[in-house]
Amino acid sequence: MKVQLQTYGCQMNKLDTALVSSALKAAGFGLTDGVKEADVVLINTCSVREHAEQRVLSHLGHLKHIKESRPELVVGVIGCMAQRLGRQLLEDKTVDIVCGPGQIPQIVTLVREALDGKKKTLSITEKIRQKPDKDNALDNFESAYGIEDKEIPGQAFVRVMRGCDKFCSYCVVPYVRGVEVSRPLKVIIEQIKRLAGNGVKQVTLLGQRVNAYKYSAGEKIFCLVDLLSMASEINGIEWIRFVTSFPSKEFFDEILQAMATLPKVCNYLHLPAQSGSDRILQAMNRGYSCNEYLELLNRARAVVPAIAIAGDFIVGFPGEMEEDFQATVGLVKKARYKNCFIFKYSPRPGTNADKKLEDDIPAEIKKKRNIELLDIQNKISEGLSRQFLNKTVEVLVEGPSKKSHLNRRDSEMDSTSSPHNKPQLAGRTATDYIVVFNGPQTLAGQFAKVKITKTSALTLFGELNQ
Ligand code: SAM
Ligand code: SF4
Numbered sequence: 001m002k003v004q005l006q007t008y009g010c011q012m013n014k015l016d017t018a019l020v021s022s023a024l025k026a027a028g029f030g031l032t033d034g035v036k037e038a039d040v041v042l043i044n045t046c047s048v049r050e051h052a053e054q055r056v057l058s059h060l061g062h063l064k065h066i067k068e069s070r071p072e073l074v075v076g077v078i079g080c081m082a083q084r085l086g087r088q089l090l091e092d093k094t095v096d097i098v099c100g101p102g103q104i105p106q107i108v109t110l111v112r113e114a115l116d117g118k119k120k121t122l123s124i125t126e127k128i129r130q131k132p133d134k135d136n137a138l139d140n141f142e143s144a145y146g147i148e149d150k151e152i153p154g155q156a157f158v159r160v161m162r163g164c165d166k167f168c169s170y171c172v173v174p175y176v177r178g179v180e181v182s183r184p185l186k187v188i189i190e191q192i193k194r195l196a197g198n199g200v201k202q203v204t205l206l207g208q209r210v211n212a213y214k215y216s217a218g219e220k221i222f223c224l225v226d227l228l229s230m231a232s233e234i235n236g237i238e239w240i241r242f243v244t245s246f247p248s249k250e251f252f253d254e255i256l257q258a259m260a261t262l263p264k265v266c267n268y269l270h271l272p273a274q275s276g277s278d279r280i281l282q283a284m285n286r287g288y289s290c291n292e293y294l295e296l297l298n299r300a301r302a303v304v305p306a307i308a309i310a311g312d313f314i315v316g317f318p319g320e321m322e323e324d325f326q327a328t329v330g331l332v333k334k335a336r337y338k339n340c341f342i343f344k345y346s347p348r349p350g351t352n353a354d355k356k357l358e359d360d361i362p363a364e365i366k367k368k369r370n371i372e373l374l375d376i377q378n379k380i381s382e383g384l385s386r387q388f389l390n391k392t393v394e395v396l397v398e399g400p401s402k403k404s405h406l407n408r409r410d411s412e413m414d415s416t417s418s419p420h421n422k423p424q425l426a427g428r429t430a431t432d433y434i435v436v437f438n439g440p441q442t443l444a445g446q447f448a449k450v451k452i453t454k455t456s457a458l459t460l461f462g463e464l465n466q
Pocket of ligand 2: 164165166167168171172173174208209246
């Protein structure tokens, strides 16, 4: 039996897909990229913006046609949309399984039951904001199957926290991923040791507010710094990243000190600001002002001068006047991010912003602000990238470049390399810069040194140091 798995959304979802796919493989299922060969299609879904949900719904529309000629095809929706829409999704004739993020340990059973022709099944958390019992099913599932994200050799994601209690007014995550829970330190460290034993060189610790990681064992309270220093001692692990950080003073200095003193901890911080306007930040329930946020950036750069910082912004939040947007522009100029993710506000049912505030910024203004902010960030990114020209950087090679057209002329001009023995590869520096260069495929999962010969806003191009 073959399963096609499709993923929408963030790194949390990619990790869930990796866990589900290794559980299915361990149970004897095969995986396939094409729906034609698939007996089962599982869609791992995202609810953060309406657009992400619409893409899934149109995908289901496509599967509906396929099911007309192949009624035995099993279709499952897993992840955040499954949790948010539950029974409503199950009412769709195309859908056989609806499984929330907290129920993925049951996925093999659910798929088998559906294949055996049993009735449609709904498996979600009934009371999502109720503190979960000490049911270790998720932790055991995570530890047993979290071996390696095969898509990127030598790298793995490790969840250190689930859920979120922050309730930013626009955000659906607390309602679909549930109460914030930090996983036991010992379990995480053992998992990283196992990953290292399987050849993993880089781990990325994941949490919605990863810098708020807090786990009590007896008298002692462990925080992210403890995880970073214990993971640093594991042989084979060379680089450690963590995302996403929430702008807060708690543990901030300690985490920066760890970054400055532990060589394996990458000098990279993803610290979303969301807005530069204090009025909007307050309406978003973010709990900091623009100046407090900038103060955190100043401290980060003072303690870790080589740090690269990435940001997230939402434009067109309800009531965002031109002056609020200009405050965001001002923040982006001061912050000098390596790169920024910029989103147009999307009202999410059930959130406070959706309940209390009108989505009053017209779509064309959201679009205009999005383009303007991206343009400003692009110029900053270009300037920062240019500093790498003629310098040699160390990268962890991910594999063949997905955008090989970007550097085609260089590779064509390189008469010593045929596309077969030196394809275009992509890797990342410890500071998360994407580097594209020609080299042997065998370098995937290895470290390499690359001399930068050309730069653009988001990519550095170079030549492999032999
Ligand atoms: N926990 C992380 C944080 O606090 O930054 C990331 C959460 S969310 C999955 C990723 C990004 O999506 C957020 O940083 C925010 O910029 C964006 N986002 C969340 N809700 C949104 C909404 N309703 N409309 C538009 N963008 C949204
Ligand atoms: Fe959403 Fe805010 Fe939690 Fe991030 S911190 S997941 S934006 S509620």
